[in-house]
Amino acid sequence: MAEKKLAIIATKGSFDWAYPPFILASTAAALGYEVQIFCTFYGLQLLRKKMDMKVTSIGNPGMPMPVPMPVLMQALPGMQSMMTMMMKQKMKSKGVASLEELRELCIEAEVKLIACQMTVDLFDFSSDDFLDGIEYGGAATFFEFAGESDICLFI
Amino acid sequence: MADFDQELDASGLNCPLPILRAKKALGGMSAGQVLHIIATDPGAVKDFEAFAKQTGNELTESHEDGGKFYFLMKKG
Numbered sequence: 001m002a003e004k005k006l007a008i009i010a011t012k013g014s015f016d017w018a019y020p021p022f023i024l025a026s027t028a029a030a031l032g033y034e035v036q037i038f039c040t041f042y043g044l045q046l047l048r049k050k051m052d053m054k055v056t057s058i059g060n061p062g063m064p065m066p067v068p069m070p071v072l073m074q075a076l077p078g079m080q081s082m083m084t085m086m087m088k089q090k091m092k093s094k095g096v097a098s099l100e101e102l103r104e105l106c107i108e109a110e111v112k113l114i115a116c117q118m119t120v121d122l123f124d125f126s127s128d129d130f131l132d133g134i135e136y137g138g139a140a141t142f143f144e145f146a147g148e149s150d151i152c153l154f155i
Numbered sequence: 156m157a158d159f160d161q162e163l164d165a166s167g168l169n170c171p172l173p174i175l176r177a178k179k180a181l182g183g184m185s186a187g188q189v190l191h192i193i194a195t196d197p198g199a200v201k202d203f204e205a206f207a208k209q210t211g212n213e214l215t216e217s218h219e220d221g222g223k224f225y226f227l228m229k230k231g
Contacts, residue, residue, distance in 0.1 A: 023170070023171055026171060026175055027171040027174060027175070030171070030174055030175050030178035030206075030210075031206065031209045031210060032209065032210060094169055095167045095168045095169040095172070095195075095196070096169045097168075097169070097171075097172050105175055
């Protein structure tokens with residue numbers, strides 16, 4: 001059975017949007033896929049040594065709120081941190097893995113993580129900000145793997 | 156309940172952790188051995204079927220009892 005390939009582009013840097021790439025990558029790896037995640041723009045947050053992503057309800061009317069709250073109130077200082085904390089607690093109580101755990105499982109399963117060099121430079125990041133052992137590359141690097149992939153996702 | 160060689164209690168864990176833990180447990184077992192998995196995530200029922208189909212392991216049993224799901228997975 002030839003190994004299937006999954007190529008993911010991760011472009012979002014919020015706490016909730018960090019889940020789909022890591023969940024799909026770790027699961028695909030468990031199913032025997034060879035997986036690469038190409039992280040670009042805000043998706044670079046997935047590669048930070050210490051992930052510190054937040055969730056926000058601003059501009060996200062689909063997010064279920066424990067109590068109805070006017071949008072202006074949602075924008076008050078501290079609200080974003082509070083929502084992130086509440087989301088983390090909820091996830092823990094429901095047995096949802098932490099991002100750190102999922103990322104570790106991806107790394108264990110040899111999911112290849114690639115940082116987009118152009119956006120690393122754009123945001124003045126240095127390789128010290130990111131996990132050791134990741135690769136750096138550009139669009140052509142992505143297509144080298146994506147061109148041979150069975151599934152290709154833009155997240 | 157049939158015999159098994161190893162047990163994995165994935166109770167309280169949500170998608171995709173039961174699958175990932177099972178994959179890890181199977182990794183340390185040899186072909187023909189049977190892993191008994193206990194889960195509470197209802198999604199695990201379909202997911203273990205799909206996992207077996209795609210990995211060449213055999214799901215020999217799947218049943219629910221009192222809100223818990225029990226699986227026997229034979230390593231291929």
